[in-house]
Amino acid sequence: MAEERKKGEAREGYVIEHPNREKAASKATKAIVVLLLLVTAGLMIVISIGGWSALEGAKPVQIAYILLFLLFAFLIARWNRGLLPVAAALSIILLIFAAVSAPAWFDRDKAGFTSPALPEDLLGLLTFILVPVQILLIAFAMRGFTQAWNVKVERPADGSRHDRDREPQPA
Numbered sequence: 157m158a159e160e161r162k163k164g165e166a167r168e169g170y171v172i173e174h175p176n177r178e179k180a181a182s183k184a185t186k187a188i189v190v191l192l193l194l195v196t197a198g199l200m201i202v203i204s205i206g207g208w209s210a211l212e213g214a215k216p217v218q219i220a221y222i223l224l225f226l227l228f229a230f231l232i233a234r235w236n237r238g239l240l241p242v243a244a245a246l247s248i249i250l251l252i253f254a255a256v257s258a259p260a261w262f263d264r265d266k267a268g269f270t271s272p273a274l275p276e277d278l279l280g281l282l283t284f285i286l287v288p289v290q291i292l293l294i295a296f297a298m299r300g301f302t303q304a305w306n307v308k309v310e311r312p313a314d315g316s317r318h319d320r321d322r323e324p325q326p327a
Contacts, residue, residue, distance in 0.1 A: 193229035206274030244297040251290035258283035
């Protein structure tokens with residue numbers, strides 16, 4: 157009776173390798189995506205804390221975005237390719253909001269507005285910086301998605317090139 161094995165496990169005497177994860181381009185792309193996710197979360201934290209008193213509306217959404225981007229950075233650092241298009245899609249939405257809201261921070265630098273913890277000009281600049289960061293994140297996330305990090309190859313554990321289970325070919 158054939159021994160059952162769990163999905164993702166190699167047969168006895170074999171190991172599973174991910175050849176596309178070993179490539180320098182894949183490692184660099186993963187590192188850049190993780191860095192951009194962390195930079196995005198960091199910028200959003202500074203903007204949120206610095207402008208908390210002046211923020212209107214979607215504070216829970218902003219907190220959710222920060223937590224999602226931190227979670228995505230952790231999971232993508234562990235080679236989770238499936239989150240790359242999700243991160244890119246959320247980055248597109250964040251890019252739109254950042255591009256629309258950045259000028260509003262500069263407009264608050266007038267009499268009659270309550271001053272946030274950080275200067276409005278700084279918050280506007282940080283919000284503008286989110287735009288190119290999101291463009292880069294979208295580009296690198298899609299590049300990583302095309303690199304097929306999920307491809308698995310089962311190879312003999314002893315490093316030989318042939319399959320033990322194949323019939324020997326007649327000479």
